[in-house]
Amino acid sequence: xxxxxxxxxxxxxxxxxxxxxxxxxxxxxxxxxxxxxxxxxxxxxxxxxxxxxxxxxxxxxxxxxxxxxxxxxxxxxxxxxxxxxxxxxxxxxxxxxxxxxxxxxxxxxxxxxxxxxxxxxxxxxxxxxxxxxxxxxxxxxxxxxxxxxxxxxxxxxxxxxxxxxxxxxxxxxxxxxxxxxxxxxxxxxxxxxxxxxxxxxxxxxxxxxxxxxxxxxxxxxxxxxxxxxxxxxxxxxxxxxxxxxxxxxxxxxxxxxxxxxxxxxxxxxxxxxxxxxxxxxxxxxxxxxxxxxxxxxxxxxxxxxxxxxxxxxxxx
Numbered sequence: 001x002x003x004x005x006x007x008x009x010x011x012x013x014x015x016x017x018x019x020x021x022x023x024x025x026x027x028x029x030x031x032x033x034x035x036x037x038x039x040x041x042x043x044x045x046x047x048x049x050x051x052x053x054x055x056x057x058x059x060x061x062x063x064x065x066x067x068x069x070x071x072x073x074x075x076x077x078x079x080x081x082x083x084x085x086x087x088x089x090x091x092x093x094x095x096x097x098x099x100x101x102x103x104x105x106x107x108x109x110x111x112x113x114x115x116x117x118x119x120x121x122x123x124x125x126x127x128x129x130x131x132x133x134x135x136x137x138x139x140x141x142x143x144x145x146x147x148x149x150x151x152x153x154x155x156x157x158x159x160x161x162x163x164x165x166x167x168x169x170x171x172x173x174x175x176x177x178x179x180x181x182x183x184x185x186x187x188x189x190x191x192x193x194x195x196x197x198x199x200x201x202x203x204x205x206x207x208x209x210x211x212x213x214x215x216x217x218x219x220x221x222x223x224x225x226x227x228x229x230x231x232x233x234x235x236x237x238x239x240x241x242x243x244x245x246x247x248x249x250x251x252x253x254x255x256x257x258x259x260x261x262x263x264x265x266x267x268x269x270x271x272x273x274x275x276x277x278x279x280x281x282x283x284x285x286x287x288x289x290x291x292x293x294x295x296x297x298x299x300x301x302x303x304x305x306x307x308x309x310x311x312x313x314x315x316x
Contacts, residue, residue, distance in 0.1 A: 029076035029091040029135065032163050037080075040154040045086070046079035066106060067092065069190050070099040073134075085151045087126075087141040089159070097133050098170045102188030104131040112184055115153070117160045119167050120184075128152040133165010172203050176216060177291040182206040193217070194259065196233070198226055209287065215262075215278040216291070224252075227269040231255060256280070268292055 030048045037043070049059075052074040056064040059075065073093045080087055094100040101119060107129060112122035118137075121130025126141035126148050139156055141148035173186050185206035193199035204217045231253070234240040239258030252270035259265045259278070267276035268288060275292055277284050 027093070027134070027164065029074055029093045032091055032135070032159055033076055033078045033089060034158065034162070037155050037158045040082065040151070040158070042080055042082040042151055042155050044078050045081040048076055048078045051075050051077075067103060070103040071095040080151075080155060082151050083147070085141065085143070085145075085147050087139055087148065087152060087155075089155065090138045090140075091159070091163075092136040092138070094134050094136070097165055098188060099190070100134050100136050101131050101170055102190060104129070104136050105187040108184060110184075114184070115156070117156055118163070118165075119169055121156070123149065123153065125149070126152075128156050130156060130160065132160060132163045132167060135163050135165065137163070170203075172218065172220065173205065175218060175295060176203075176205045177207070177287060177294070180207045180209050182208055182213070193219075194262065194265070196230065198229055209284065212279070212281065214280060214284065217274075217276045217278065219274040221272050222269075222274045223272065224269070227253070227274060 030050060033044065033048050035044045051059045053072075056067055056072060056075065059077070060067070064072075071094055073095055075090055075092045077088060077090045080089055092100070092103075094103065097119075104120070108120075108122060109124070113124060115121040115123050115128065115130065117130035118132025119130075121128065123129075125144040128139045128149075130137050137156065137159060139152045141152055169186070170188065172188075176186075182205075185204075187204045189202045189204065191197065191200050193202040199219070199222070201222075202217050202219045204215050206213060206215050231242060234255070234257050237257055240255065241257065242253065242255040252268065254266075254268045256264060256266045262278040264280045265276060265278055266280035266284065266288060267274060269275075270292060273295065275288065277288060
């Protein structure tokens with residue numbers, strides 16, 4: 001009898017271990033491709049196909065590198081139809097919601113026809129894209145018809161309801177200067193900002209200031225080493241100007257230079273934060289100062305009057 005109970009206990013234990021090993025990933029992209037879209041007549045018309053890691057090249061050969069720049073995890077894709085309308089739904093999963101949103105900003109057109117889905121989305125003829133949580137959802141039809149657009153919209157709304165994750169933009173975008181923003185121009189860039197491989201994880205936002213379009217950029221925890229390397233790379237440029245250390249910020253530096261693609265680049269580094277403006281002009285210094293001083297944790301020992309006096313005495 002004792003042997004029987006020992007064998008039974010071992011069997012139960014093995015069953016539990018096996019079940020745990022087979023536990024389904026509740027966040028898997030395939031879980032958000034329903035067989036039917038209730039009340040619409042839309043139904044899944046194919047098996048769900050999965051591409052993970054490097055196998056993404058098999059699905060979107062020629063475009064996979066950008067996805068991997070944002071730490072792509074997997075994509076689940078399936079065909080859908082309703083009547084004569086056919087379309088494809090792709091659900092791309094990333095390691096973080098920041099990277100999902102960052103990739104989305106690479107595809108968003110300059111003046112999108114936005115839809116209220118997830119964090120943000122937009123629709124164009126025979127296409128609908130939106131981002132929510134760790135997922136980028138892309139729906140693509142084969143015909144540019146009203147019926148196709150309606151089917152895409154209905155399917156997107158149904159999927160959005162079951163996709164988990166936040167619907168707010170990444171918190172860092174709230175740290176940008178709050179006046180004169182151009183809508184739908186925020187971006188997150190994971191690598192090679194301004195063509196420099198060591199400048200990674202940068203946020204950008206476009207502004208319209210006195211008729212000029214400029215781009216502000218921001219990077220947290222870039223490290224003074226990165227900033228110093230950038231400065232050293234620029235020292236051979238005759239268009240480079242560096243303000244004396246300690247004059248602009250208590251713990252950092254300010255420098256400007258003429259970039260072949262972005263005209264004048266103005267940057268301030270302070271306490272691990274790198275601020276800057278592309279296509280800058282002399283009069284943008286005051287905006288830079290106001291922006292830096294509005295950041296949480298800025299060293300208040302540098303008064304606004306002192307900073308303004310110093311920036312007035314420097315040039316680009």
